[in-house]
Amino acid sequence: MMKIMVCGKGGCGKSTIAALLAKAMANRGYRVLVIDSDESNFGLHRQLGMELPDDLMNYFGGKKVILERMRSSFQNPNAKSGPPKIEIFDEMWTLDDIPREYLVEKNGIMLLAVGKIHEFGEGCACAMGVLSTGMLEHLKVAAKEVVIIDTDAGVEHFGRGVEQGCDIVLVVMDPTFESLMLSKKIDELAGSIKKPVYFILNKVDDESRQVMLASVDEDRIAGIIPVNNDVFRAGLTGKELDVCLPEIDELINVLGGEKGGK
Numbered sequence: 675m676m677k678i679m680v681c682g683k684g685g686c687g688k689s690t691i692a693a694l695l696a697k698a699m700a701n702r703g704y705r706v707l708v709i710d711s712d713e714s715n716f717g718l719h720r721q722l723g724m725e726l727p728d729d730l731m732n733y734f735g736g737k738k739v740i741l742e743r744m745r746s747s748f749q750n751p752n753a754k755s756g757p758p759k760i761e762i763f764d765e766m767w768t769l770d771d772i773p774r775e776y777l778v779e780k781n782g783i784m785l786l787a788v789g790k791i792h793e794f795g796e797g798c799a800c801a802m803g804v805l806s807t808g809m810l811e812h813l814k815v816a817a818k819e820v821v822i823i824d825t826d827a828g829v830e831h832f833g834r835g836v837e838q839g840c841d842i843v844l845v846v847m848d849p850t851f852e853s854l855m856l857s858k859k860i861d862e863l864a865g866s867i868k869k870p871v872y873f874i875l876n877k878v879d880d881e882s883r884q885v886m887l888a889s890v891d892e893d894r895i896a897g898i899i900p901v902n903n904d905v906f907r908a909g910l911t912g913k914e915l916d917v918c919l920p921e922i923d924e925l926i927n928v929l930g931g932e933k934g935g936k
């Protein structure tokens with residue numbers, strides 16, 4: 675069906691929305707792949723009630739190997755400007771081509787982690803960005819399959835081109851000034867991204883609702899999710915998200931409409 679990229683500022687609820695969406699889509703019979711491309715957070719697998727899989731980065735020889743290839747590509751005098759492009763994937767992958775030892779599966783959801791920073795001082799995450807970009811561009815999804823990408827905080831992925839392999843961008847906003855500013859920035863970027871961009875207003879209450887509604891284009895709001903005590907409690911205790919929100923069902927309908935259920 676489609677590849678959905680979830681982004682937004684730190685702590686706005688990206689992983690929560692990604693996990694809730696994955697579970698709701700699996701319940702509807704979709705085969706779901708969740709890609710954890712956030713190198714520094716370790717929460718998503720818990721929200722899904724799953725173990726953290728081994729980094730896909732290791733399948734390609736590990737971070738050092740990818741970094742070395744990036745370095746060589748930088749030094750290549752024929753290289754085009756922009757983020758380094760190295761060919762990690764020789765061919766397109768279907769969901770069945772992903773090596774099983776790098777996936778954890780449960781209840782119709784497969785979880786893949788691109789690469790985590792496991793040790794303090796491990797340094798830059800750009801190898802993860804390059805691998806995420808390559809992976810998304812080379813993943814083919816069939817009907818009744820969906821890929822959900824949980825990203826790290828901010829909008830840097832846009833600069834790295836991670837969004838190029840996606841079909842739709844979901845921007846999660848929480849009731850903070852920073853989120854509102856970021857949504858404006860993404861709105862400006864949206865034209866150049868050439869991908870449909872939708873906003874999810876999250877952690878909304880009576881006080882924040884109007885301010886948040888006024889800050890984004892109404893037609894592109896794909897969901898308004900209130901502060902939810904069960905979600906909050908799961909976040910506090912590190913437990914699996916076992917919550918069904920009607921707003922997530924509505925979101926699935928919006929996504930289905932965008933692609934005509936393709």
Ligand SMILES: Nc1ncnc2c1ncn2[C@@H]1O[C@H](COP(=O)(O)OP(=O)(O)OP(=O)(O)O)[C@@H](O)[C@H]1O
Nearest residue numbers: 684685686687688689690827877901902905906909
């Ligand atoms: N609608 C909601 N109601 C109550 N709490 C929420 C809601 N959405 C998210 N939270 C809580 O907010 C916190 C941050 O959520 P989450 O980890 O999903 O954000 P994130 O954007 O993925 O953060 P990071 O940038 O660190 O990856 C969590 O404790 C989560 O339980």
Ligand SMILES: [Mg+2]
Nearest residue numbers: 688689712715
């Ligand atoms: Mg997160």
